[in-house]
Amino acid sequence: MKVIIIDDEKRSRRVLRSILEEACDGINSILEASNLIDGVELIKDNNPNIVFLDVEMPKHSGLEILDFFKDKTINFQIIFTTAYEQYAVEAFKLSAIDYVLKPIDEKELVKAFEKAKQVINDNQIKSKLENLEKALHQLSLNKIALEVPKGIIFVSHEDIMYFEADGVYTKVHLENGKTELICRTLKHFTEQLQNQPIFYKPHRSYLINLKFMKELVKKDGFHIVMNNLSTIPIARDRKDEFIQMVNRVFN
Numbered sequence: 001m002k003v004i005i006i007d008d009e010k011r012s013r014r015v016l017r018s019i020l021e022e023a024c025d026g027i028n029s030i031l032e033a034s035n036l037i038d039g040v041e042l043i044k045d046n047n048p049n050i051v052f053l054d055v056e057m058p059k060h061s062g063l064e065i066l067d068f069f070k071d072k073t074i075n076f077q078i079i080f081t082t083a084y085e086q087y088a089v090e091a092f093k094l095s096a097i098d099y100v101l102k103p104i105d106e107k108e109l110v111k112a113f114e115k116a117k118q119v120i121n122d123n124q125i126k127s128k129l130e131n132l133e134k135a136l137h138q139l140s141l142n143k144i145a146l147e148v149p150k151g152i153i154f155v156s157h158e159d160i161m162y163f164e165a166d167g168v169y170t171k172v173h174l175e176n177g178k179t180e181l182i183c184r185t186l187k188h189f190t191e192q193l194q195n196q197p198i199f200y201k202p203h204r205s206y207l208i209n210l211k212f213m214k215e216l217v218k219k220d221g222f223h224i225v226m227n228n229l230s231t232i233p234i235a236r237d238r239k240d241e242f243i244q245m246v247n248r249v250f251n
Contacts, residue, residue, distance in 0.1 A: 001117070002029045002046055006039030006062065007054035007081065012102065016052055016081070019106050024113045036060035040068045048076050050116050052100075055082040077116040144192065146172060146182050153180070157196060161226055162208040163189050173230070175212070202234040202242060216246065 003020060007013045013032050020027055031046060033039035035057055043051060053062040062080060080099040097119055098112035143154045155174065164171040165186040172180045172189075190207050193199045201207045202224060215225040222234040222243070234242055 001026045001050070001120075002031070002048040003027055003050045003052065004031045004033065004039060004042050004046065004048045005052045006033045006036060006042075006057075007052070008034050008057040009054070010034070012054065012081070012104070015104050016109070019104065019109050020113070023106060023110050026117065036062060036064065036068075040065070043076065044072075049120055050077045050079060050113070052079050052081055055080055077119055079112050079116060144189075146180055147184070148180055148182070157193070157198065157209070158211070160209050161212045161228060162206055162230070162232065165205040173228070175227075177228070200242075202232060202238050204235065206232045208232055 005013050005016050007016070013034075017030055017032070020030060029046075031042050031048070033042050037060065039051070039053070042048075053065060055062045062082075065078070066074070077097040080096050081102060081104065082099060083102040097116045100108050100112050143156050144160070146153050146155055155172075159175045161173045161175055163186055164173065166181070168183070168185055170182045170184050170186050170189060172182055174180070186205065186207060190201055193207070198210055199207055200210050208224065208226065212227045213224055214227050214229070217223050217225060217231075221236070222239050224232040224234060226232060
């Protein structure tokens with residue numbers, strides 16, 4: 001964890017550094033600056049986790065720090081150090097994680113540090129979860145999650161031959177010959193895959209992958225024969241629509 005101390009008083013910087021080194025775990029780097037301008041440069045060059053920032057300094061007050069980051073994201077925690085309690089309200093307006101009054105009390109400083117550390121850890125966890133969610137969302141564009149008794153299996157859309165309604169369950173017939181019984185209705189999968197044009201519902205009890213059609217036969221109505229020789233009926237109200245579609249595409 002990187003820490004930067006920005007304070008015009010050398011003694012204050014020394015006290016802060018001493019407490020941080022002796023009482024605060026997880027710090028591997030402590031840098032110092034004696035004014036806000038130099039401190040901002042240190043922040044931009046070193047990407048710290050926590051910045052201890054004095055309020056009363058020559059030329060630029062610590063409260064002006066956000067003026068130097070107008071086009072950048074503040075991804076570090078700010079802990080203000082000040083001899084004047086009236087600055088506390090202004091500090092929190094700037095989204096500071098905490099403030100510590102001078103002369104520095106070790107317990108108060110450690111408390112503020114631990115508070116900042118917890119926020120950093122929480123943000124890191126949140127970031128990891130968001131990245132995981134993005135990865136899973138990308139996966140969902142090409143695969144479907146099937147909840148089976150032993151857990152969840154992730155199957156490519158390309159490997160699903162067809163879905164078959166079985167009461168409140170659905171049988172998922174896979175290209176490899178396996179069939180998975182899923183505790184979901186066919187409606188669930190129909191809605192989930194409605195934006196996948198490769199899937200078509202010729203009958204209220206079936207949702208098929210058009211890739212695996214082998215033959216269209218007329219026998220007691222129209223039926224689709226799949227690659228595994230399963231016969232899927234075409235509902236009367238879907239027959240004309242389906243035949244027209246086939247004729248437009250293949251003729």
